[in-house]
Amino acid sequence: MEKGVASSKGEGFLSRMALNDNKAGMEGLDRDRINKIIMESSKGSRFYENELKREQQVNQRIEKMMLQKAKITEEQLKKAQAQVEQMVAELERSRDLSRLIVHVDMDAFYAAVEMRDCPELKDKPMAVGSMSMLSTSNYHARKFGVRAAMPGFIAKKLCPNLIIVPINFDKYRAVSEEIREIFADYDPQFQPMSLDEAYLDFTEHLERRQSWPESSRTHRFRTSSTTKGEDQMDVSLEPEQRDLSPVLFEDSPSSSTCSPGSEADGASGGAFEVFGTSVEEAVREMRFRIEQKTTLTASAGIAPNTMIAKVCSDKNKPNGQYRLPSTREAVMDFIQRLPVRKVSGIGKVSEKMLNALGVSSCSHLGQQMALLSMLFSETAWHHLLEVSLGLGSTHIQRQEERKSMSTERTFKELSKVEEQFSFCKELCEDLAGDMKKEGLKGKTVTLKLKNVNFEVKSRALTLSHGVSTVDEIFAAAKDLLKTEIDNEGPQPLRLRLMGVRISGFVSSDDKKPLQRSIIGFLQQGKADSSQGMHQKLEKEHLITHSSLLPPDSLSSAQKCQRQEGVTWGRGLETGEEPKQSFFQRAQAKRLRLQEENAITQEEGHGENASVITSIGTDAEEGVGTSTKAHSTASDLQEKDPVPLAEASTSGCGLTVSESLTCPVCFEQVETTDLNVFNKHIDQCLSGASRKPNQYTISDTESELDLEGDHKECEVMQSNRDDLQEHSLDSLQTVLLISDDNETLTSGQPQSCDDNGPVLICPVCQLTQDSDDLTVFNHHVDLCLNQEVLHELRGHTSSPINPPSALSSKAIDRARLLSTQANKGKTKRRDSPSSPPSKKAKGLGPHTIDKFFR
DNA sequence: ATACATACC
């Protein structure tokens, strides 16, 4: 109906080329004029021709689909409808409205950062990127139709005065670290989706928040700097700028969204604001802190699941938030009028196919489900069904292990064979470097080529063993390249891009495939929305399933299937006897000390006192977090005001409880046998293979369409890196911080040579010479005695502390440093073995876990 | 296993 992008003016011009204006800040534009300019700028180009071709392919697909549709009989449809209904009933039964999921998203992130740092830009249309491609644009530029993923030269035609600022990834990454520290205060296990957005589960936070005193919910307006370890190059603004939020939006429609509820004193003095105990207030507080800390605004969506939260975060963007009540009615009502394209996972093509079937909003989805179930693949329609019911993932999970790593580059035109080979080699060198950083080895090498006509092709070769060195990778890549060159016959390949990818990772130790299933189910505890259902619907699919819907969408459905039959049987022995008893003792000791210490002290605090709540407990969650992959920041968010209570849950009563909580999946493992428990953790760590779960809003706020994101990837990678191989570092950091914030820097670079796993004492941070775990444990034991005492004496804080950014900040800094160090080459323990070698792995994580329990 | 497509940031 309304949506005309695709159907645009009779001449049916490329739906794929037309402006995408369903992005915040782009409403009410002169689409026709803009599209005309876009077309004029593109017409006749090779790019355009290729888009044209691809669009025709899509159209053919749709035609086929329509033919299939025509063959469907009433009877078949009825049968399908019955199946759908049955499935709906099951899904409905499993609906979980108990979680409070939040999706936070920075507003025009890269552009906002640049504007913040260069006032000149504030009132001008600007974008971040290059003449070839823009990553994002500010709201002023969006009024001209300038948006992410648009080439700069076209943007310039739309807006001649557009200022294009080169991308400065390091800066965004630094800001990202800052906001992640705040995220961690609300959900240490938050899941970052990119540098500027994340999913958080506020459920637990809210529970605790109810008992928080007002002082813990009070936050100041920006004064000087954020934390006390404020060495940061904070762009400390002049005091009087305090209440100015970045002038990103002249008409911030949503700023009014903020509930005025609290007594913010418009005054300027030592202004502060008290936030309430509701989710809205908690989220508003989080956004407030983000703004105070970074001078940048964020928007958020609050809903019972990720799918909806994502959509909601876009609703009052910029600088706003929206909460969808956790009731079936609210959800259904909301979903009904939602355009399908707004749903993460439904892109241009899926939208077009659905539109062809008369489906443009989610209400239509529900109405046409029987038909859709016959025209789309099972995976696809299952997802659509869930969407139509407003279902989505109800628990946030950390990153997964990467499945591939690649590097690709676009260039002028490369037609000379020699140059092609040498370029290929360069790529392999880069890739090998990256592989080494993460200590990965993969069996499949894929070469990607794009010719000057934008036609893409990929050629893969799977080897019998994992490789990681330049020579090995290049050996495979060049064969693939040669074959292509030869096939092209006499003519040369006229390339505009080349890429090399490696996948099929194997653990470096043994060359067995990494990780396996189990992992994905450990997290069972928190049921996913669509749990336990999914009978195999016999597929009546008449059609060759149209490929719709991305993987991440099938979330629940598939996960469930996998979860079934997962028995937890694995956890058999592990060897290290001494280690375990050691940790048991250490743990008990720690707890005892904590108790004795009464854990009560007030937070000395004025700004952000760096109060470290009982390390033991708060690390409990924290470690898990870091273990999960990233954000060391979360490693020790000292937010939890009632750590001990929490701790006892996991059996911290000074004794080992009958069930242990896995620091990776956070599941309670029903055993007291540490061997079993270790085994469990081993598996979690080696294979944390969970269904990825990236919900992203279709097109809407797809700022970082570009380069922006690949950076994020880097970040994530290093995070994972940390998790896998450097779990110990998290611990180090924790202890170090409590010890002395300023020491972090020097303490961190715990490098070691690239040969074999190296053990690093989590307490003193010194690399241990011995590989012998017994010896190592003994050493740690000694260090521990001192550290724990010191720490508790000097830094314990009240259980009721306002979250302090200090420690997490320091941690992040530490991590950044170590990351940098890694890049520099000084990596910590990076042996050619990456997925932590059996030895190292088994030790690291376990050490931490037990230590903290 | 391989190739290509879709999607997301």
Add this chain to the structure above:
DNA sequence: TACTGGTATGTAT
């Protein structure tokens, strides 16, 4: 001048 890069995953063969 001129339309990215990185990762995951679905579909088909």
